[in-house]
Amino acid sequence: METTAMGHAQAHDHGHGPTGLRRWLTTTNHKDIGTMYLWFSFAMFIVGGIMALLIRAELFEPGLQFLEPERYNQIVTLHGLIMVFGAIMPAFVGFANWMIPLQIGASDMAFGRLNNWSFWLLIPASVLLVTSLFVPGGAAGVGWTLYPPLSIQMGMGMDLAIFSVHILGISSILGSINIITTILNLRAPGMTMMKMPMFAWTWLITAFLIIAVMPVFAGAVTMLLTDRHFGTSFFSAAGGGDPVLFQHVFWFFGHPEVYIVILPGFGIISQVIPAFSRKPLFGYASMVYATGSIAVLSFFVWGHHMFTSGMPVTGQLFYMYATMLIAVPTGVKVFNWIATMWRGALTFETPMLFALGFIFLFTMGGFSGLVLAMTAVDVQMHNTYYVVAHFHYTMVAGALFSAFAAVYYWLPKWTGHMYKETLGKVHFWLTMIFFNMTFFVQHFLGLAGMPRRIPDYALQFADFNRISSIGAFGLGLSQLLFLYIVISCIKGGPKAAAKPWDGAEGLEWDVPSPAPYHTWEIQPQVK
């Protein structure tokens, strides 16, 4: 993409505003806010990760070791909520904040103050969630899906989770409004929609999904709250309601939510693969349409989470076929990524490794999703470790791997330094090996019938659980290496060029590395 105005030509500073702590508390700068989002996300990744390790420690051998069953369920619930809403979503919002204005040639996000509010709202939300562990009765122990009637019976930890979800919802809706407005209104002259980088495209569609479904989740937890404390009958059969109603409302939110978690990752992969294949993305337009199709279809498949909740056969068939239909646009994407690499001049730097790991493992997660989409099979597998294995292949090997790819890909732009390539590769291989060690065996556990969300298990599951637990600790410890690589890259390292990857494309590589505090104060002309 050629530009007439180079970013560094206008990098004159007019005051950075406040410094020190005040800078971070009051900032309206998209780069500052993006940085805060990313560090917050990493902190929550550690918190949620420690919870995962507690779970795996408990499951290392049969019998009860470290955790009371109630506490175990609370940890499982908070692990899910924190990883989805505290770690993955804020990570992608962090990338969006940093990169979308740079990629579309805008001086900042459309609403600087609102942007900062979206970030700071995450703090009360996470405080409420984490402190719920320490209130009488402990945290919500119902699983991240918060199903009644159990969630109606929980103690005040459940109320903390409900209000935390409300605040997280406000945060992500405001953040999404900001991102959509930025993309629709602040693109540089000449940057038509179909010239936008894929990351911006996928975020545009993700933001639409967030605005469409987070309010529905807010509605669902509001119904829980009023059923718990104000005597309403949404989920009470005696009053004419139905606990299954919650599942419908929840999964109307929940299924688009899983695409919210993965679509920005698709965007990242769609930029990393061409950069290290030194070829333009194969089938750009079909990528855009595939992303849109996935988003539309996501509203019509929620019933596949409820095959065992009681549903007419017609309903089961509808949800089964609709779910399988999603494999088509997803297949288009995987095909396009592979076709991009076809006859490319490939090199395998760390971002590329994570992107390749993503394609391989996410496709496996997609396949196990197809297995689960078949109603007759799902009735056997529902609530087993097969489901746990499936969604960790999409959430960890999908969303998290793409986040790692993004960090390594854009770190030179953020810090002005190159990271330590060898260590990055070591981080990839450790993550890749330990991830599969943790989660691959869980397919077998699930097929053999081990239920999820239970702190104990029958003896025949012991070996695979032991392998999984060792893998989990390896996976967790490997991330300390990631922290070290990032910190050492911030502190120093070889100077990064404005465009450190020779195959990379996009406006973000036209500004110097590190990107100055203000960029694109004069918009570039895109040809």
Next chain:
Amino acid sequence: MTQQDSYYYVPSPSYWPLVGALALLLLASGAVLWVNGYSSGPLTVSAGFAVLIFMMAGWFRTVIRESEGGLYNKRVDSSFRWAMSWFIFSEVMFFAAFFGALFYARVLSIPDLASADSQLLWPHFSAIWPNAGPGFKGSFSPMEAMGIPAINTLLLLSSGATLTWAHWGLMKSRRTQLVLGLILTIALGVLFITLQASEYSHAYSEMNLKLTTGIYGTTFFMLTGFHGLHVTIGVTMLTVMLFRVLAGHFKPDHHFAFEAVAWYWHFVDVVWLLLFVVVYWL
């Protein structure tokens, strides 16, 4: 300011977002304490509201000053338009969840509880609407559509017309028409809320229709209640607009705050029409 010359306005650093986060922390933790019977709850919630109002007053004052100071060009204006549209869309989806619950109860859960499957558990239950569920003891009267609700429909529809009339006044610089239109709209809104309140009080005291009256009471009060909350917010925003008009704000070609409130008001109007049809009438 240098930003004036640029193509887009980027605000300078601000404490308001942080204050807003504190407000929601107090509100949420106070609400949790309150519903669990801790005496510190109401106080914490009040403190949260105080901080929230302080934040909104301060933040909006800043925005109004920037707007009146000419810092917002056409591009900023169009950002506001996008943002308000998407915000209203999020509100639509919030209401959709509760409408969905109503449809679910009427189409699925009530007939199911009266079906052969549930005969053993609830032998004498029949699927009629309005219905408070098989476990509901006693009787209640449902809300009739053709009393206060019909009057309220008329009031809200008229308020939409008076607001548009006020907007025409603003665009044609007819100040009296603008002020009068706004005052009429606010008056109709307040009258609506008053009638709604008397309807609620009648339901509670005479009709044994309460939030706890099974699924009918639940959906009736939650849907009309959230709508009433939105009318109250709308009236508050209209009042702010009136004060801004009296202070001489807005120009025929630069008044998006006014338009945003009008959009919001029409949205609340449309929600009411749906409510009138599916909650009161059918």
